[in-house]
Amino acid sequence: MLMTYELDFSTQYGQFYLVDKGSKNHTEVKDFWSDQAFSDRLGETGSMLGILIENDLTTVKGRLEILDGPPSELEPEAEHIVETSLVLDSGILELQDCPSSRILVEVPLEKGTYRIRISSYHISEPYATKSDEVNDRYLLQVWKEHQASEKRVLRQFDRF
Incomplete structure (x- = not known):
């Protein structure tokens, strides 16, 4: 692991973003939050990813890891895992809140081009006691x- x-x-609004710095991004583009994107828990354009969170308290907790190659295995405890590509023309990855x-x-x-894997944990029970x-x-x-490469859902969370 290179950085954490x-x-x-x-x-x-239950979301946050990973963005190529300086890119012109809009979540209003057609199909950014399509039914499929909601099911995948990931909206995307070429230079921006929208990641859904489960809790209504507007809090994101977790970790961002920069790796020197793909993880060797899927996270066993994760309830949902999705990955896609993101092009960084600027060479700077930004994590941004919503809506500001x-x-x-x-x-x-x-x-260059990066693969982003998002593993979501405890989304079936997003609140502690x-x-x-x-x-x-x-x-x-x-x-x-x-x-x-295309977006792939590696483990699908099914709420119902």
Whole structure:
């Protein structure tokens, strides 16, 4: 593992973003939050990813890991795992809140195409025993890839 960032921040509308710095991104583009994107828990454009969280308390807890290659196995405790590609023309990955796009983490990386895997934990029970604590957690793993590849759901969370 090259770098790790602990995540603990507030966001709104049940989502946050991974973005190529300086790119012109809009979640209003057609199909960004399509029914399929909601099911996948991931909206996307070429330079922006929207990641859904489960709790209604607008709190994101988890970790962002920059890796030197793909993880060797899936996270066994994760209830939902999805991955896709993100092109970083700027060489800087930003983690932003919603809706203000406030930059929470800025990661300098080599320009190019990256694979992003999002593992979601405890989304079936997003609240701890105390009502003011969230239980859902998110692991974002990032590694360089040679060319962009399609979004893949590796483990599907089914609420019903």
